[in-house]
Amino acid sequence: MAIDLTTALGRLLTDPALRSEFFQNRAATLETLDLDPAAAGVLQQIDETTFERQAQGLIDKRFHEVMKMLPMTLRLLGEDASRTFQEYAGAFWPDGHRRHLIDAVEFCRYLRDQKRGPVCRPEQNTVEFRLSQRRFRIHLVTDYYVHDKRRLAIQVLTRSNDGVPGQNVWYLRFSYGRSIRN
């Protein structure tokens, strides 16, 4: 079935294999995409280097947003953080105005299911709470980090009448386990 130009661009921007195939043989890929001649003409003229940059920009933007919500989780992944996120992000595209929260939750799930690295539980609790409609949640967590030291803590998540989420944490003064080092 024929597709429009934005759909074709979406496929090319989100599918590295299709993109590679397209830049190796544009005519053949355009034939399989079944575009109208005007749209095909636009794609014929696209510059490979800048298009790759555009595609990478989509992933970088998502990584940047997830990093704001899961900073410790990404620090725990160390040098693998960016590469691990790229592997995850290519296979899942979140939808809607809460897409960054969905992305963060799904990335935590990916890390856990694929055993790719530890997830900082208080961060996961926070994003899951923000995504929910709940007014109140309480968690006992064993990996709350203060000054890069792991502590046992009680995490209380709340939501105001205006819908604004908030958090209070009470933690034990002594730390345990390994400290994070940069």
Next chain:
Amino acid sequence: MTLVGLGYRTPLAKWVGTAPPEIECLELTAEHFFDQSDEAILAVAADRPVFVHGLGLSLATPGPLDPETLRSFQRVVDLSNPKWISEHLAFTRTAEVDLGHLTPVPPTREMLNRISDNAIALSEACNRPLILENITSHVMMAGEMDEPSFLNQLCSNAGCGLLVDVTNLYINSKNHGFDPLEWLHQLNPQTIVQLHIVGYSYRDGRWHDSHHEPIQKDLFELCQAVVDYAPVKAIIIERDGNFPDPQQLASELRKIKAVCNGD
């Protein structure tokens, strides 16, 4: 008179709440308020003129606007009573995927008709004037006309205006090698209603709209050129992160005001 103000962001809420005289107007990003209560929207929109800015209506996607996103956008508009609304000249979703990021469109007649139809639908649904914003992009797509001609034609067809993002214009001119003043002077000045401005960043040999930097001197100069050329009604600083001390933002707002006053 040109109003000068800020894009409202939660980390700035406390300062905005103190009603500093430098903030003459606010721009509310609609998506940031989709999950907020009516009272919260009414509170932010009180006391100053506001404008509502969209990110995800994806005007360049074929077919009608996404009904759920439109309903949520309309709710923010109805509650905040903006002077006008704005969206981007881009698509963020396709029939198959939500890209989550502003993606450029080729300046073709088909795209012109599609965006015009969606722009008219959005403006009518919200019962407000609509202005459309130029975006930055790594890739440039060839079409049947140049970008300023496309924008002029779009404004004429859809009866809308322009939100010229000065930073986006500057960045595109650097990354794609064109003269921003020549680009500007091809636009119909009467269509330019509002400006966005925020500092750019530079890395890996390219300019980026990180929205995290103070406004640089060359951006103030380009802003001055736009203000000299067109009857701009409002200028918004669009800072999204790395928020400075409120006094620094106040200083930027005063500098922009001075640009508007020709000081």
